[in-house]
Amino acid sequence: MLELRNLTFEADGKRIVDDISLTFTQHAFTVITGPNGGGKSTLAKLIMGIERPTSGQILFDGEDITALSIDERAKRGIGYAFQQPPRFKGMSVRRLLELAHGKPLEEEHCISYLSDVGLCSKDYLDRDVDGSLSGGEVKRIEIATLLARELKLSIFDEPEAGIDLWSFSKLVETFRTLHERNRQDILLISHQERIMQLADEMIVIENGKVAARGSKDEILPTLLLEFEPCGINKKAGDGYAG
Numbered sequence: 564m565l566e567l568r569n570l571t572f573e574a575d576g577k578r579i580v581d582d583i584s585l586t587f588t589q590h591a592f593t594v595i596t597g598p599n600g601g602g603k604s605t606l607a608k609l610i611m612g613i614e615r616p617t618s619g620q621i622l623f624d625g626e627d628i629t630a631l632s633i634d635e636r637a638k639r640g641i642g643y644a645f646q647q648p649p650r651f652k653g654m655s656v657r658r659l660l661e662l663a664h665g666k667p668l669e670e671e672h673c674i675s676y677l678s679d680v681g682l683c684s685k686d687y688l689d690r691d692v693d694g695s696l697s698g699g700e701v702k703r704i705e706i707a708t709l710l711a712r713e714l715k716l717s718i719f720d721e722p723e724a725g726i727d728l729w730s731f732s733k734l735v736e737t738f739r740t741l742h743e744r745n746r747q748d749i750l751l752i753s754h755q756e757r758i759m760q761l762a763d764e765m766i767v768i769e770n771g772k773v774a775a776r777g778s779k780d781e782i783l784p785t786l787l788l789e790f791e792p793c794g795i796n797k798k799a800g801d802g803y804a805g
């Protein structure tokens with residue numbers, strides 16, 4: 564279980580994450596949303612150890628992990644899928660999945676992980692994760708690497724970004740199954756109402772602070788009221804999910 568205590572991150576003289584204290588519910592599907600630039604990705608990067616807090620603590624399963632490296636946090640079962648995933652020239656999709664899994668993977672499991680993110684394995688398994696893949700393909704491959712790991716906490720940063728509507732529908736089902744089957748904690752940053760519908764709990768981050776927290780039934784109507792004029796929930800309307 565994840566707990567944040569007075570977490571603050573400052574850069575360029577600005578408080579990007581501002582004294583956030585949160586205890587996440589164990590085994591819950593938590594969706595974080597809020598306006599662009601509110602500090603959601605920074606919060607996720609602090610949890611993964613990609614950024615270091617200016618002050619405050621991060622506890623995972625009761626252990627203070629604030630000073631631990633990304634690698635040490637990964638060993639404790641925390642995984643993070645970037646908003647804009649990196650590419651790995653010279654590394655095949657199959658190898659990347661095996662590295663994520665920690666040991667060789669049966670062909671059928673590779674096929675299943677790729678299928679879960681809407682990719683046909685015969686077209687991708689032996690391709691390199693390099694610039695020849697589209698942004699949406701790299702994004703889905705990265706999500707597949709999180710599925711291939713045995714994690715206690717999976718953090719997905721806007722998994723819908725750049726994903727077409729057909730693959731997005733598949734992803735929504737995959738997140739639902741991941742949550743129902745694996746009983747892991749899921750922390751998912753999203754602007755998408757269909758993903759918010761999966762949430763056990765929602766957190767709205769605005770100006771680096773928790774602006775609201777509650778069930779989807781409590782939070783969703785307020786989002787539509789507060790943010791619809793700015794288009795936050797209209798991203799899917801043009802044929803793309805994000």
Ligand SMILES: Nc1ncnc2c1ncn2[C@@H]1O[C@H](COP(=O)(O)OP(=O)(O)OP(=O)(O)O)[C@@H](O)[C@H]1O
Pocket residue numbers: 574575579597598599600601602603604605606
């Ligand atoms: N290392 C940094 N140095 C300076 N500014 C930063 C740094 N990291 C983030 N920011 C700024 O902090 C703000 C919050 O960024 P962040 O990416 O966390 O927002 P977000 O809520 O995830 O936004 P979006 O919904 O657009 O993805 C932005 O204005 C960003 O430019």
